[in-house]
Amino acid sequence: MTTAIGNFHYSRYTPQGLIKAFSMGTSAELTLLAAQKYGITYHEIPGTRIIELEYQGQKSYFQGQNPFAQSGIALFATSDKTVGKNLLIAAGLSVAKGFSIYKKDPEAYWEEVYNALQKPIVVKPTHGTQGRQVYTSINNLNTYKAAIKDILPSHPSTMAGVIAEEMFQGEEYRILVNREAVLGIINRRPANVVGDGVTSIQELINRKNKDPRRKNDPNNFLVTINVDQHVQAELASQKLTLNSIPAKNQLVLLRKNSNISTGGDSLDVTDQAHQTVKEIALKAINAIPGLLFAGIDFMTKDITQSQTAGSYIVVETNESPGYSIHDLPYEGKNRHAAEFFLKILFPTLELKLDE
Amino acid sequence: MTKWTEDLPNVFSTRNTPHGPEKIRLTHHYSARLIAREAKILGISFQEIPESRVFILEYQGVTRFLHSLMPSQTSELAYHVCRDKVATHAFLEPRGISMAKGFHLLREDSLAYQLEVFSALEKPLVIKPAEGKEGALVFMGIETQEHYLSAVQQAFTFTTDHLSRVLIEETVKGTEYRILTTRNKVVAIVNREPANVTGDGISSISELIFIKNSDPRRGDSSQGPMTKIKIDQHVLDKLTSQNLTLNFIPTVGTKVHLRHNSNISTGGDSIDFTNIAHPSVQEICVKIVNSVPGLHFCGIDFMTTDITAAQTMDMYKIIEINSFPGLDLHEFPYSGQSRPAARELLRTLFAELPLPASSSEVL
Numbered sequence: 103m104t105t106a107i108g109n110f111h112y113s114r115y116t117p118q119g120l121i122k123a124f125s126m127g128t129s130a131e132l133t134l135l136a137a138q139k140y141g142i143t144y145h146e147i148p149g150t151r152i153i154e155l156e157y158q159g160q161k162s163y164f165q166g167q168n169p170f171a172q173s174g175i176a177l178f179a180t181s182d183k184t185v186g187k188n189l190l191i192a193a194g195l196s197v198a199k200g201f202s203i204y205k206k207d208p209e210a211y212w213e214e215v216y217n218a219l220q221k222p223i224v225v226k227p228t229h230g231t232q233g234r235q236v237y238t239s240i241n242n243l244n245t246y247k248a249a250i251k252d253i254l255p256s257h258p259s260t261m262a263g264v265i266a267e268e269m270f271q272g273e274e275y276r277i278l279v280n281r282e283a284v285l286g287i288i289n290r291r292p293a294n295v296v297g298d299g300v301t302s303i304q305e306l307i308n309r310k311n312k313d314p315r316r317k318n319d320p321n322n323f324l325v326t327i328n329v330d331q332h333v334q335a336e337l338a339s340q341k342l343t344l345n346s347i348p349a350k351n352q353l354v355l356l357r358k359n360s361n362i363s364t365g366g367d368s369l370d371v372t373d374q375a376h377q378t379v380k381e382i383a384l385k386a387i388n389a390i391p392g393l394l395f396a397g398i399d400f401m402t403k404d405i406t407q408s409q410t411a412g413s414y415i416v417v418e419t420n421e422s423p424g425y426s427i428h429d430l431p432y433e434g435k436n437r438h439a440a441e442f443f444l445k446i447l448f449p450t451l452e453l454k455l456d457e
Numbered sequence: 458m459t460k461w462t463e464d465l466p467n468v469f470s471t472r473n474t475p476h477g478p479e480k481i482r483l484t485h486h487y488s489a490r491l492i493a494r495e496a497k498i499l500g501i502s503f504q505e506i507p508e509s510r511v512f513i514l515e516y517q518g519v520t521r522f523l524h525s526l527m528p529s530q531t532s533e534l535a536y537h538v539c540r541d542k543v544a545t546h547a548f549l550e551p552r553g554i555s556m557a558k559g560f561h562l563l564r565e566d567s568l569a570y571q572l573e574v575f576s577a578l579e580k581p582l583v584i585k586p587a588e589g590k591e592g593a594l595v596f597m598g599i600e601t602q603e604h605y606l607s608a609v610q611q612a613f614t615f616t617t618d619h620l621s622r623v624l625i626e627e628t629v630k631g632t633e634y635r636i637l638t639t640r641n642k643v644v645a646i647v648n649r650e651p652a653n654v655t656g657d658g659i660s661s662i663s664e665l666i667f668i669k670n671s672d673p674r675r676g677d678s679s680q681g682p683m684t685k686i687k688i689d690q691h692v693l694d695k696l697t698s699q700n701l702t703l704n705f706i707p708t709v710g711t712k713v714h715l716r717h718n719s720n721i722s723t724g725g726d727s728i729d730f731t732n733i734a735h736p737s738v739q740e741i742c743v744k745i746v747n748s749v750p751g752l753h754f755c756g757i758d759f760m761t762t763d764i765t766a767a768q769t770m771d772m773y774k775i776i777e778i779n780s781f782p783g784l785d786l787h788e789f790p791y792s793g794q795s796r797p798a799a800r801e802l803l804r805t806l807f808a809e810l811p812l813p814a815s816s817s818e819v820l
Binding site for chain 1 (some may be wrong): 472474475476482484506507508509510522523524525527529530531532533535536537538541543544546547548560570573574576577586588593615616617618619696750751764
């Protein structure tokens with residue numbers, strides 16, 4: 103019996119017993135479908151969201167998008183963005199100029215950092231995920247301080263804080279790598295609509311959201327565009343409203359952030375990227391001790407050109423990358439990321455990829 | 458009298474600021490210094506990757522990493538299983554290890570579900586943030602629904618993270634021990650006794666606290682191997698619950714406990730029990746480490762009604778496993794023998810190399 107995407111669940115222990123409680127997320131679901139293909143058996147360890155797999159007498163584990171075979175240090179070093187960024191610097195890669203601010207730092211230090219950076223700047227949590235609490239295009243001290251005040255209490259660790267860094271102008275990409283090869287490159291485009299000359303932005307959003315691949319679930323591989331204050335603000339900054347009618351083929355960006363989880367599009371550009379991009383991505387994963395499978399957030403002025411120190415930055419390495427975007431991109435080819443993920447769990451597995 | 462930690466090499470993290478590099482203190486400051494001392498003795502290089510708290514250690518051409526006292530051998534699975542109580546249960550219970558009963562609450566759980574959990578557990582209850590540390594927002598001895606709901610609400614204030622959880626558990630009876638364990642053996646066992654004073658028949662409790670705090674080994678920092686006892690609301694509440702005040706004069710030899718929680722960081726004492734514990738304690742702990750794939754070095758919080766007796770399922774309970782345990786409380790116990798915790802961590806890190814178990818073998 104095959105379970106379809108969207109129908110896998112995790113369980114939870116309650117006083118009533120074990121119940122079906124949480125949807126699984128597309129990347130994990132694709133991995134289980136791939137496991138079926140290779141005759142790998144699996145089950146959730148009840149109540150834990152940990153999947154135990156068995157293949158030829160060997161056991162391996164994963165949770166969500168995280169291959170539990172890798173070293174715990176990989177998790178530490180990537181879940182704290184200050185640590186991850188400094189490991190990239192130590193490996194000689196270009197990153198955005200910036201500084202970390204911790205809870206104990208006085209406001210005078212916040213200002214010192216603000217003054218040392220070229221505007222506009224980005225303020226983000228050292229321990230954030232999925233673009234939450236990321237403030238971009240900051241141009242004045244009050245907005246900057248408000249962003250820091252919002253972020254600081256969100257994590258209990260004394261070493262958790264804020265990264266303030268210069269904002270890089272360029273396109274944003276997600277590069278999926280293992281320690282040996284680049285598996286896929288996705289251009290993440292912020293939530294957007296393309297005009298047809300007659301339809302309003304609101305109606306274009308509604309139409310785009312009808313795509314059955316989009317779900318109102320931030321963990322899905324494509325997510326509905328939800329009109330919120332950020333969308334309203336972005337439109338206002340372009341002197342548009344939801345009732346404006348964009349010209350035919352006019353691309354209207356609805357957000358600043360390009361996360362898939364807030365309705366962004368995934369465009370496969372693996373074959374267009376210059377060889378130097380792949381070299382940088384491999385250098386980035388190898389900069390993190392014990393990291394076996396990573397999503398590299400990469401920004402560049404032009405991905406088809408040879409990269410130089412000023413033309414790109416590595417934003418961060420993610421040790422638990424949503425890889426379904428590479429298998430089910432909004433536009434482009436299936437890169438079989440789920441099967442490469444299985445190979446991390448069972449290195450002896452011989453992949454037979456479908457064309 | 459000099460402080461006992463003065464001969465340790467100093468270890469800091471560095472940080473890049475607009476006005477240049479700045480030193481920052483590590484959370485596990487003393488444990489990191491103990492590792493640095495042992496590394497130096499063994500000829501292992503020990504260096505931080507700048508502002509990362511990731512240390513590179515190199516010995517005879519082999520490179521290993523250490524982050525927050527966690528050796529690079531520890532798998533993400535092991536790290537996660539130690540951090541998540543439900544996962545800890547899932548891996549230990551099938552192996553016949555005894556654990557306290559409990560449930561997690563999520564932020565979005567309904568009042569009805571919160572009450573369902575309350576009814577399903579035997580009182581008194583312990584309530585704490587699932588990702589908490591150092592005894593912050595831990596509520597013990599919860600008997601009534603009213604106290605339960607208010608404690609749950611307060612425990613959720615630990616962070617504003619929407620994914621944070623609160624753990625509700627039944628209270629376990631007995632004495633708590635921290636047991637430092639590798640895949641092969643128990644390295645050290647200490648009893649962490651809550652902050653306490655022992656009467657001399659003439660001094661009041663507040664004078665006894667003052668005398669105990671004048672021990673030069675006790676520091677002001679909550680991160681040292683021994684910490685001064687601070688008189689706060691928890692201490693006053695604990696005294697009130699025993700019908701005592703700070704002015705009370707305990708009789709000679711009477712021990713008065715000043716807190717519920719046994720953390721060293723709030724003035725607790727570490728007492729070495731390594732040679733006193735029954736061999737069955739060691740068997741259980743080694744079994745625990747081997748029950749979690751990819752766990753090589755950990756601190757097990759172990760509650761038992763009698764550490765000297767053969768352990769039975771109803772006598773002991775595992776409270777939790779720590780994948781990056783502090784080392785200083787074993788090397789600098791308040792009373793009892795010092796144990797080579799840092800050396801064993803390095804032996805785990807370079808498991809395939811013949812590192813000597815004690816310094817006398819090197820010299």
